Every structure is written in C-alpha cells, then in structure tokens.
Amino acid sequence: MLRVLTAGESHGPELVAIMEGLPSGVPISLDDIRADLARRKLGYGRGSRMKFEEDELAISGGVRHGLSMGSPIALRIGNTEWPKWVEVMSPEPVELTEKSRGRGAALTRPRPGHADLVGMQKYAFDESRPILERASARETAARVALGTLARSFLAELGIRLVSHTLSIGPVRVPDDAELPTPDDVDTLDADPLRCFDPETSARMVAEVDAARRDGDTLGGIVEVLAYGLPPGLGSHVHWDRRLDGKLAQAIMSIQAIKGVEVGDGFETTRRRGSAAHDELFATGDGITRGSDRAGGTEGGMSTGTVLRVRAGMKPIATVPHSLRTVDVATGDTATAHHQRSDVCAVPAAGVVAEAMVAIVLAESVLEKFGGDSIGETRRNLTSYLASIPETLRTTSASEAALLSDDLA
Structure with missing residues (x-):
C-alpha cells in the first residue's frame, strides 16, 4: 500500500512530503526531483513569485546511496522567502514589528473562487490567512516531488508518463493533432505553454498576452498520457477500487x-453508441482495439492501451482587477485581496496532474503486484503477463510482456 502525506504552508519555512510503501531498490535522484520542481514553475503567463521563490530540497530519510530502502521517504522543500515571513507565520505567539505589520495585516476580504470564506466559516477564523496559506497551490510542490518518486518506480517497470497542454481559454489543439510521447518531454518543456502543436502554441501565447492587457486571467485543459501500462490495474468490483475513479x-x-x-470523456456523450466504443479485432499478435476512445480504461480497469486523463483548470481567481467581495470585519462591500499576479498557470497544472497520475498508478501497481523490492514487483508483473492465455492477450499486453522479459 502506497501512502502519501504533505504538510506546510505557502509562506512557511518548508513543505514536508512523505511517501510510505515504495519498494526498495528504486533509483531516487535529488537532481530529478529538482528538475520536476523547476518544471512546475514553467509556463508563459506566470507571475514574479516563480522567479524569486526558490525550492531548497533535502531528503530526510528513506533513501541511501541513490536507492529507496523500503522505509518511508521524507522530503523537505525549504522556502527561500521564509525570512520575510518569520514573524507573520511564527508558530509561537509574537508581537509583530513595524516591518512585518503590513504582511501580517488581517485579511478580512475573502477572495471569490478561493477557499477563504468557507474556510473561515469551517475553522472559525476571523481572517483568511490561516486558510489561504494551506489552500495555496504552493502545496503542489510537495506533490510534484512525490510524483517524481512514483514515476521513478513506474519507469523501472516500463511505464512512462508525459503531460501536455490541450487548451488555453478558447484556443485548443486540433482533435487530430499528434499525441506526444515520453520522449517529447524536453520539447514540451521548451514550449512557452507546454503545447505539442507549434501553431496552436503561438495562438495560446497571443491569448495570454490579450488577457494580461485586459487585467484578466485564463484557464485551460491539460492531458496526461501513460504508456506501457499492463491490463488489469484497478477493479470493477467496488466503487473505491476503480482506476478511473481513483484518477x-x-x-x-x-x-x-x-x-x-478519461479518454474522449464528454465528447463520447455526444456520439451514438456505434461510434462511441473501441471495437475488438483478432490479429496475429493478439486482440487489438480499433480505436482508443475509452482512453485506456474499461470497467474501472486499465486496458493496456495508452491511458489518457484530462483536467480542466478554471481561470486563476485572483484577478488583477480585484473581484468584488465583502469585508467581514465591517460588513461593507469591498474588493478582494490580491495575493498573486499569474495570468495563466495551466502548463504548471499539467506537471502537477502528471505527478498525481503517477502516484495513483504506482499505488495501483503495488495493489496488483505487491513487492517489498523493485525486483519482486517486476517478477510478479512478468509472471502475471505471461499467465494471460494466448486467446485473451491484447497486442499492447504482448508488447508489455516482451518489455517485462527484457527487464527481468
């Protein structure tokens, strides 16, 4: 069983991330984690915070000489901006100095679209600082770091992931555009919006520029692709074991x-049944699907084809215009606090989504195949693929079996 936890606040001294259940022998590289943390800051339309706020990464336990030990892995991501917030975010009662009083002013104008107001109601705070600090997307840095561990584990089994941007506002990649593969990550990361279609990317940049001029923000859609999955991850027997539900x-x-x-998602609802499903055909290499509209899952289980998961991100709620709100200290109409200046963070959302998909897939692999060491997990996967009768094998499963033979 794979378990993950994160702790820490946006302007606190550090984020803490813990992963328990990763088998021993998985290569763990600080440089790889740092690279993914840097990828999380990519994207045209990000604010200045991405430039001056550095992530100071350290491993506190669970890794020795570059390999996981099978014990819980603990990561710390220090915030270089912490010295500016020591008094405001002090765990001990303090008297704010003149220098810290501005930052420490009570935030009584909750931001529409954020957790501010509901969090104040739920946790009985009269200002939003204790809410927005934890609700902040800064927490996703810890998730990305944990996702790097999960992707390293999956890579040892021949499973590789890639994410890309499908749309920014109304600008969308054509439906017939080529899908990226894991070998295209460097190309994607070099693109301003992490879009695999250059022409669409240029139109996305123009859309971000227009939103910036208008003092507005943009959302969009990202897609995560997982290659090399075996069939049978997840289960149809209970709602909480379905792979698509977990994702x-x-x-x-x-x-x-x-x-x-998942897959063609809502587009599938606009098709008739005859055009909505992936028909099966017999080939010399096994059963194959004539299409991949389902996106790699059927009945809550992986099919062995490419997994496709899409995520829709709303426009950033902290609009430079400052949306209308209520000052809860006075009851008067007011404008919301302005905490950040991003126009668009969709490309970063793709990197975070990739991390979360990796964590779910790693958990599902361990649920199916177990293993206290990566070698044991690999042997169990290889044995499972070899045990599928010839009459039931799909072409993708045959490829995975060959790959597992190479890994054994």
Missing part, C-alpha cells in the same frame, strides 16, 4: 481543477 479523485484534488475526463 478522477486525485486530479480533482489539485487546486483550481474543476473537471476531469
């Missing part, structure tokens, strides 16, 4: 995500 929950838990699709 949907994980993606929806990301700040600002308001919708999830």
Whole structure:
C-alpha cells in the first residue's frame, strides 16, 4: 500500500512530503526531483513569485546511496522567502514589528473562487490567512516531488508518463493533432505553454498576452498520457477500487481543477453508441482495439492501451482587477485581496496532474503486484503477463510482456 502525506504552508519555512510503501531498490535522484520542481514553475503567463521563490530540497530519510530502502521517504522543500515571513507565520505567539505589520495585516476580504470564506466559516477564523496559506497551490510542490518518486518506480517497470497542454481559454489543439510521447518531454518543456502543436502554441501565447492587457486571467485543459501500462490495474468490483475513479479523485484534488475526463470523456456523450466504443479485432499478435476512445480504461480497469486523463483548470481567481467581495470585519462591500499576479498557470497544472497520475498508478501497481523490492514487483508483473492465455492477450499486453522479459 502506497501512502502519501504533505504538510506546510505557502509562506512557511518548508513543505514536508512523505511517501510510505515504495519498494526498495528504486533509483531516487535529488537532481530529478529538482528538475520536476523547476518544471512546475514553467509556463508563459506566470507571475514574479516563480522567479524569486526558490525550492531548497533535502531528503530526510528513506533513501541511501541513490536507492529507496523500503522505509518511508521524507522530503523537505525549504522556502527561500521564509525570512520575510518569520514573524507573520511564527508558530509561537509574537508581537509583530513595524516591518512585518503590513504582511501580517488581517485579511478580512475573502477572495471569490478561493477557499477563504468557507474556510473561515469551517475553522472559525476571523481572517483568511490561516486558510489561504494551506489552500495555496504552493502545496503542489510537495506533490510534484512525490510524483517524481512514483514515476521513478513506474519507469523501472516500463511505464512512462508525459503531460501536455490541450487548451488555453478558447484556443485548443486540433482533435487530430499528434499525441506526444515520453520522449517529447524536453520539447514540451521548451514550449512557452507546454503545447505539442507549434501553431496552436503561438495562438495560446497571443491569448495570454490579450488577457494580461485586459487585467484578466485564463484557464485551460491539460492531458496526461501513460504508456506501457499492463491490463488489469484497478477493479470493477467496488466503487473505491476503480482506476478511473481513483484518477478522477486525485486530479480533482489539485487546486483550481474543476473537471476531469478519461479518454474522449464528454465528447463520447455526444456520439451514438456505434461510434462511441473501441471495437475488438483478432490479429496475429493478439486482440487489438480499433480505436482508443475509452482512453485506456474499461470497467474501472486499465486496458493496456495508452491511458489518457484530462483536467480542466478554471481561470486563476485572483484577478488583477480585484473581484468584488465583502469585508467581514465591517460588513461593507469591498474588493478582494490580491495575493498573486499569474495570468495563466495551466502548463504548471499539467506537471502537477502528471505527478498525481503517477502516484495513483504506482499505488495501483503495488495493489496488483505487491513487492517489498523493485525486483519482486517486476517478477510478479512478468509472471502475471505471461499467465494471460494466448486467446485473451491484447497486442499492447504482448508488447508489455516482451518489455517485462527484457527487464527481468
């Protein structure tokens, strides 16, 4: 069983991330985690905070000489901006100095679209600082770090992931556009919006520029693709064991995500049944699907084809215009606090979504195949694929079996 926890606040001294259940022998690299943390800051339309706020990464336990030990892995992501917030975010009661009084002013004008007002109601606070600090998307840095661990584990089994941007506001990649593969990550990361279609990317940049001029913000859609999955992850027997259900929950838990699709998702609802499903055909290499509209899952289980999961991100709620709100200290109409200056954070959402999909897939792999070491998990996966009768094998499963033979 794989368990993950994060702790820490946006302007606190550090974020803490813990992963329990990762088998021993998985390569763990500080440089790889740092690279993914840097990828989380990518994207045209990000604010100045991404430039001056550095992530100081350290491993506190669970890794020795570059390999996981099977014990819980603890990561710390220090915030270089912490010295400016020591008094405001002090765990001990303090008297604010003149220098800290501005930052420490009570935030009594909750921001529409954020957790501010509901969090104040739920946790009985008269200002939003204690809410927005934890609700902040800064927490996703810890998730991305944990996702790097999960992706390293999956890579040892021949499972690789890639994310890309499908749309920014009304600008969307054509339906017939080529899908990226894990070998295209560097190309995607070099693109301003992490879009795999250059022409669409240029139109996205123009859309971000227009929103910035108008003092507005943009949302969009990202897609995560997982290659090399075996068939049979997840289960149809209970609602909480369905792979697509787990993926949907994980993606929806990301700040600002308001919708999830697997495969063709909502587009499938506009088709007739004869054009909505993936027909099966017999080939010399096994059973193959004539299409991949289902996006790699059927009946709550992976099919062995490419997994496709999409996430819809709303426009950033902290609009430079400052939306109308109520000052809860006075009851008067007011404008909301302005905490950040991003126009668009959709490309970063793709990196976070990729991390969450990796964590869910790693958990599902361990649920199916177990293993206290990566070698044991690999042997169990190889044995499972080899045990599928010839009459039931799909072409993708045959490829996975060959790959597992190479890994054994």
